[in-house]
Amino acid sequence: MTDCIIVGGGLIGLLTARELVLSGCRVLVLERGRPGRESSWAGGGILSPLYPWRYPDAVSSLVAWSQQHYPQLARDLREATGIDPEWTRSGLLITDTGELEQATDWAWRQGVELESLEGEDIQRCEPALGIAAERAIWMPSVAQVRNPSLLRAVYDDLLIRGVTVMHDAGVTALQIEDSRIHGVVSEKGRFHARHVVITSGAWSAEVLSRAGVSLPVKPVRGQMLMFHASPLLLQRIVLHEGHYVIPRRDGRILVGSTLENTGYDKSTTDAARGELVRAATRLVPDLAAFPIERHWAGLRPGSPGGVPFIGKVPEISGLYINSGHYRNGVVLAPASSRLLADILLGRDPIVDPAPYRPDRQPAGSDMGMDCDDEGRKIDFV
Numbered sequence: 001m002t003d004c005i006i007v008g009g010g011l012i013g014l015l016t017a018r019e020l021v022l023s024g025c026r027v028l029v030l031e032r033g034r035p036g037r038e039s040s041w042a043g044g045g046i047l048s049p050l051y052p053w054r055y056p057d058a059v060s061s062l063v064a065w066s067q068q069h070y071p072q073l074a075r076d077l078r079e080a081t082g083i084d085p086e087w088t089r090s091g092l093l094i095t096d097t098g099e100l101e102q103a104t105d106w107a108w109r110q111g112v113e114l115e116s117l118e119g120e121d122i123q124r125c126e127p128a129l130g131i132a133a134e135r136a137i138w139m140p141s142v143a144q145v146r147n148p149s150l151l152r153a154v155y156d157d158l159l160i161r162g163v164t165v166m167h168d169a170g171v172t173a174l175q176i177e178d179s180r181i182h183g184v185v186s187e188k189g190r191f192h193a194r195h196v197v198i199t200s201g202a203w204s205a206e207v208l209s210r211a212g213v214s215l216p217v218k219p220v221r222g223q224m225l226m227f228h229a230s231p232l233l234l235q236r237i238v239l240h241e242g243h244y245v246i247p248r249r250d251g252r253i254l255v256g257s258t259l260e261n262t263g264y265d266k267s268t269t270d271a272a273r274g275e276l277v278r279a280a281t282r283l284v285p286d287l288a289a290f291p292i293e294r295h296w297a298g299l300r301p302g303s304p305g306g307v308p309f310i311g312k313v314p315e316i317s318g319l320y321i322n323s324g325h326y327r328n329g330v331v332l333a334p335a336s337s338r339l340l341a342d343i344l345l346g347r348d349p350i351v352d353p354a355p356y357r358p359d360r361q362p363a364g365s366d367m368g369m370d371c372d373d374e375g376r377k378i379d380f381v
């Protein structure tokens, strides 16, 4: 008998399953395609929001918990599976500094390391930099993971722990009677459980709508490029005016990303490729000498203010949500999964769960906090 069904095998679903299994639950993960092949795979793996001071405290507190626990998680997964998620403290160098005062205040309040660099110190920090910035923000403690490896490690770890992760098992209906969930109908049959957690990323609203529950989570497309460069070229994650470069240990360099309001369309475009190449070679001119190995797109689960929905659906007993992590699902995943498990199991939660309640009313500041690449506000409500 299964205690809990997880609907969606992205990073949020897989880590939620892991948290529940570690607490002694019998868990079944149902994934529509292949596990870990959607947004969680497509992301950059930066373990911090891009401009962290722009986010509400509800995001910062989960980020802080995850950042503290990521090194141990990466070690545990590597030991259990032999797959290294490549947790690496690369640091984050931000060369647009119009918000320096706001950033400094935020870092002081949160106890986060943040320095203001000037002149030659910037070039010393990252010699490959092509931008002649007078000032820069340096956050030395920001780390990254190689998210496809992390996903493979979590997946293997679940299998070792005896969890069934079914692929090609899209959930087509939620079985609800007398305001209580009893299980789900999937492409691989019916499954019963007392608890069901929706972790379907950008598709979560669609899955929940089948139970008459509405959730303001919408897909926001992001395109990325990967250069096959050299491990000596770049050491830091560098961010400038919304574009960033991420150096992997093997010399690959990822460039991101676009922010597009194109529904469920996951195709890549020449326009985005051009935009990303221009941004990358402006940031690191020597990249122009290296080939582009891959260009891809993923659908972020956008939510108002980027604050995820974590908790119980009030009107349906046994139904839970862990979704809407928008641009920060990789960094938020450990904390968010732990919090969901705390709520489901009735334990003391790691943080106050109120800001993440699925039935919360969006605050004024949550609405349309982001614009797409055309400058149009992305309205999540």
Ligand SMILES: Cc1cc2nc3c(=O)[nH]c(=O)nc-3n(C[C@H](O)[C@H](O)[C@H](O)COP(=O)(O)OP(=O)(O)OC[C@H]3O[C@@H](n4cnc5c(N)ncnc54)[C@H](O)[C@@H]3O)c2cc1C
Binding pocket: 007, 008, 009, 010, 011, 012, 013, 030, 031, 032, 033, 034, 035, 036, 037, 038, 039, 040, 041, 042, 043, 044, 045, 046, 047, 048, 169, 170, 171, 172, 199, 200, 201, 202, 203, 204, 207, 221, 222, 223, 224, 256, 257, 258, 297, 298, 299, 300, 301, 322, 323, 324, 325, 326, 327, 328, 329, 330, 331, 332
């Ligand atoms: C270009 C880009 C760059 C990013 N960079 C970063 C970054 O640097 N750092 C960071 O923290 N975050 C980043 N993100 C955001 C992060 O990737 C997401 O917030 C996170 O991956 C969301 O995880 P998820 O598990 O909710 O969604 P997903 O990984 O999309 O997983 C959802 C899963 O649910 C499945 N599913 C859908 N419908 C059903 C159904 N009916 N039945 C069963 N299964 C279903 C899907 O197939 C999918 O596998 C980035 C995202 C993108 C696109």
